């Protein structure tokens with residue numbers, strides 16, 4: 001038996017830390033918790049929890065099936081707690097689906113023509129590439145927390161006042 | 167106020183203090199008594215004995231416990247002077263200008279600044295790096311690994327006793343796209359010399375189920391990031407695991423104390439993936455205390471560009487350090503064209 005217990009959180013069980021101020025404003029630390037965000041969001045709302053110029057980290061509550069998305073650049077998704085499936089389709093004409101100059105994930109009204117690339121089943125801590133040129137969607141039997149490395153785009157939701165310590 | 171060289175000539179490293187480059191370096195032979203070599207860079211001198219690193223400069227001297235000094239020097243070397251300022255302690259450190267670097271005593275300490283005793287010299291990065299690498303190689307004894315947590319390695323004290331070159335010459339891992347992709351940074355396994363750390367023995371080692379259609383075997387890819395981090399053999403050494411243009415996911419495993427107070431020249435984000443880290447933040451320029459940030463699994467926070475930060479991790483923990491590697495940012499922040507805090511609400 002291990003002498004140490006590694007603590008991971010999940011959408012149904014997490015503990016938040018805190019900012020203790022000496023001479024500062026807690027708002028300067030944009031302190032939030034990814035499980036808290038997922039627990040309180042609508043399915044597949046892509047909530048920005050970190051932003052550095054155009055780049056973002058989004059957190060999404062996976063629950064049921066998501067829309068199809070595509071981006072003009074790679075994105076990466078990490079599952080933080082429960083099983084989530086990722087389905088990938090290689091687009092015949094990616095530039096027609098998403099402006100190649102655009103940034104961030106775009107929701108596709110319907111799946112454009114393409115070839116099935118395959119699927120990935122992610123468990124806690126598993127990271128998958130959402131490659132440029134592909135469309136993807138998520139599927140989760142029970143609510144789960146996804147962390148997505150991307151760029152601020154039309155699907156990115158900013159609700160900092162709701163999620164951050166004040 | 168000095169004009170930024172980044173504006174005057176974008177091909178040259180910024181030199182906001184307008185300092186000349188120092189080019190004198192020296193590595194003296196081993197001391198008869200301690201067995202260690204001493205070094206000079208510009209007008210800074212470095213000497214070690216059984217307990218301390220001694221640093222001298224015109225008009226001043228300073229000493230650090232050798233374990234703390236070697237741990238800090240190791241990070242500065244491995245990170246190539248990193249982003250912004252690496253404070254070895256409240257007195258000595260370096261500031262990166264990406265191609266050139268400033269080395270200072272007291273330049274980020276309010277008392278030194280106010281009394282006019284802060285001292286700064288400027289070097290070509292590769293030249294100072296050469297001396298720093300010689301120093302870490304010579305001053306690290308057999309059985310001591312400055313990358314390791316204190317409970318996992320030997321003691322650094324005493325006279326010269328062998329060396330540990332494999333430990334101090336580790337290369338920082340930088341994936342080009344994502345760990346595990348064909349031709350990119352490989353996964354860590356027992357066979358490749360990365361056993362699971364004792365404090366992560368309970369971390370599941372399962373891999374994602376990947377079902378590529380024929381022809382897409384190399385494009386449909388996933389890996390267990392937590393298992394990968396559980397096998398890291400170093401502490402406080404962020405390595406790039408996934409890349410979206412200049413957005414760099416740099417997860418790392420942390421135990422004991424971040425050996426430097428890092429004064430980044432841009433906002434730096436922390437995503438706590440497991441366990442707990444306590445951060446102290448201080449003013450970047452003066453060292454005055456600002457806040458303490460307690461991060462538990464799932465917590466996300468930013469270190470504003472005008473603080474220095476240092477982390478404390480009782481149990482080995484997994485931390486995702488998120489950096490924006492854009493070379494344009496430091497000048498924008500210095501000139502007030504970009505905010506210290508990336509989002510206002």
Ligand SMILES: [Fe+2]
Pocket residue numbers: 428430434475
């Ligand atoms: Fe840092």
